[in-house]
Amino acid sequence: MREHQIARETAETAIKLDLLIDGEGKANIKTGVGFFDHMLVLLAGHGLFDLTVQCDGDLVVDQHHTVEDVGIALGQAFSESIGSKEGINRYATVTVPMDEALSTVSVDISGRPYLVYHVEGLKNKAGSFDTELVEEFFQAFASHAKITLHINLAYGRNTHHMIESIFKAFGRALDTASSINPRVKGVPSTKGVLE
Numbered sequence: 001m002r003e004h005q006i007a008r009e010t011a012e013t014a015i016k017l018d019l020l021i022d023g024e025g026k027a028n029i030k031t032g033v034g035f036f037d038h039m040l041v042l043l044a045g046h047g048l049f050d051l052t053v054q055c056d057g058d059l060v061v062d063q064h065h066t067v068e069d070v071g072i073a074l075g076q077a078f079s080e081s082i083g084s085k086e087g088i089n090r091y092a093t094v095t096v097p098m099d100e101a102l103s104t105v106s107v108d109i110s111g112r113p114y115l116v117y118h119v120e121g122l123k124n125k126a127g128s129f130d131t132e133l134v135e136e137f138f139q140a141f142a143s144h145a146k147i148t149l150h151i152n153l154a155y156g157r158n159t160h161h162m163i164e165s166i167f168k169a170f171g172r173a174l175d176t177a178s179s180i181n182p183r184v185k186g187v188p189s190t191k192g193v194l195e
Contacts, residue, residue, distance in 0.1 A: 002178075004080035006073045012065035013057040019077040021178055023050030031055040031070060033063050035129035035160075036137075039167040040070075046096075047171030067133040071140030078145040078174075085109060087184045092176035098165035101156025105169040107177040108148040115142040116150040119166070123159040134163055138170075147177075 002021040009015070027044035029037040031053060044051040053074070057066030082088070093106040115138055122131040142149040151170070156162035 002081045002083060004077040006077045008069065008073045008076075010065075010069065012061075013055055013069040015056075015069055015073045016052075016054045017070070017073045017077055018050075018052040019074065019081055020050035021078070021081045023048055026050045028052045031066055032057060032059050033066055033129060035127050036063070036067055036070075036133075039163065042164060042167045043171040045171070046168045047175040049171070049175070063130055063133055064136065068136045068140045071137040072144050075141040075144030075146075078141075078147075078178075082109060082145075082178060084187065085111075086187055087180045087182070089177050089179050089181050089184070092173040094169045094173040094176065096165050096169035096172065098156075098161040098168065100158065101161040101165045102154040103156075103162070103165040103169045104150075104152045104154065105166065105173045106150040107170075107173040109145075109177050110148045111146050112148055113143045113146050114148045115139050116152075119151060119153040119162070121153070121156065122162060126159045126163060131159060131163065134166065 004019055006017040025045040025048045027041040029040045031037055040053060053070060055066055055070055059066060088109060090109050095104040117135050117138060124131060138149060138151060151166055153162055
């Protein structure tokens with residue numbers, strides 16, 4: 001079973017997180033940041049991951065540490081859950097519309113952390129959520145999951161819809177890339193290793 005639990009505590013956040021890659025899309029998210037909770041529910045639902053997140057962060061300061069540290073913990077849990085990477089698809093590209101917005105996310109479970117983030121036109125806030133933290137979340141996740149991640153927002157007008165299309169596409173792409181393919185023998189790399 002590809003599952004991992006994380007308990008991570010710093011001076012800024014205390015996080016308990018449980019990720020099951022081969023889940024059903026069940027989510028129980030409580031970070032204290034409502035919009036972010038909504039996005040993580042979408043990520044789990046569309047990625048068919050079972051995800052539980054409990055975060056007590058220093059929201060009296062701002063939302064930054066909460067969002068970034070959840071990204072770190074989720075990335076670590078994914079890296080541990082995926083294990084040897086034997087038999088996975090490894091790659092996926094998914095494009096998802098959300099009303100007028102359209103996003104494409106490409107994933108390579110490569111062992112090489114890298115983020116390309118081409119997202120323009122977001123307003124500074126979605127409700128009370130600082131939208132610059134979307135990039136911070138994905139940077140933290142990519143770095144600690146050790147994946148290559150390209151996020152491209154083609155267009156959109158509504159900031160909520162634009163971010164939602166990104167999280168849905170990310171969930172779908174991560175699900176496809178991490179899925180076991182019976183035709184893949186061993187690690188999907190001509191080098192024979194994914195580090």
